[in-house]
Amino acid sequence: MEDFRAYVASRLDGLRRTAYLLCGDWHRADDLVSTALMKMYRHWRRVSMMDNIDAYARRTLLRTWLNERRRGWRREVPAGAELPDAAHGGHERGVTDRLTVVAALAELSPKRRAVIVLRYFSDLSVEQTAEILGCSTGTVKSQTARALEALRVRLAQDVSVGGQDR
Numbered sequence: 001m002e003d004f005r006a007y008v009a010s011r012l013d014g015l016r017r018t019a020y021l022l023c024g025d026w027h028r029a030d031d032l033v034s035t036a037l038m039k040m041y042r043h044w045r046r047v048s049m050m051d052n053i054d055a056y057a058r059r060t061l062l063r064t065w066l067n068e069r070r071r072g073w074r075r076e077v078p079a080g081a082e083l084p085d086a087a088h089g090g091h092e093r094g095v096t097d098r099l100t101v102v103a104a105l106a107e108l109s110p111k112r113r114a115v116i117v118l119r120y121f122s123d124l125s126v127e128q129t130a131e132i133l134g135c136s137t138g139t140v141k142s143q144t145a146r147a148l149e150a151l152r153v154r155l156a157q158d159v160s161v162g163g164q165d166r
Contacts, residue, residue, distance in 0.1 A: 004044050007053065008037060015061060021117045022065045024106045032068070036061040058122060059132045062114055069110050104154040112147035115140055 012033070019029035019036075039060050040047055050056055105113055111133070118129045119140070130140045 001041075001044065003048060004041060007048075011054065011057065015057060018058065018117060018122060019061055019065065021102075021105065021121050022062070022113060024102050032061060032064050036064045039064070055128065055132065058118065058124075062118070062132060066110055066114070100155065100158050101151075104151050104158075107154060108147050108150060112143050112150070115143045116147050116151070119144055 015033045015036070016026075016029055019032040020026055023029055023032060036057065040057060047053060047056055105116065108116065114133060115129060118124045118132060119126070124132070126137045126140050126144075130137045133140065
């Protein structure tokens with residue numbers, strides 16, 4: 001299974017970032033990646049023979065996330081916890097912008113969020129995204145358009161409410 005270890009070592013950071021964009025929490029992202037990799041490991045002989053192992057890994061990660069969201073229970077969510085101030089080294093705006101985008105992504109439905117992450121973060125084509133999600137290319141296009149519009153509206157509200165000094 002040395003080839004599995006090599007695959008995981010070369011792809012782990014990318015899978016973690018994708019998982020984070022899907023769920024918005026680094027700890028949950030680690031859990032999702034661990035679960036997805038465990039599923040892949042069980043079938044590694046078959047998986048290692050595939051033409052596009054990365055597509056299979058993304059699909060497994062996405063389905064793991066969607067299955068977790070369908071469960072009746074939810075994980076604990078800290079209430080009233082404030083984020084510490086960003087570092088004073090000029091990175092405050094970048095941190096704030098990233099947190100705003102992650103919060104806006106969290107408000108999207110799971111399918112729309114998955115489409116945005118796969119299309120724009122993983123840089124997949126419409127066809128590849130449709131294959132991973134198990135839907136038509138038209139569905140990917142319409143979900144992408146609706147998700148982008150929802151993000152535009154949400155981010156415009158943030159700018160109009162708290163971002164006049166930018």
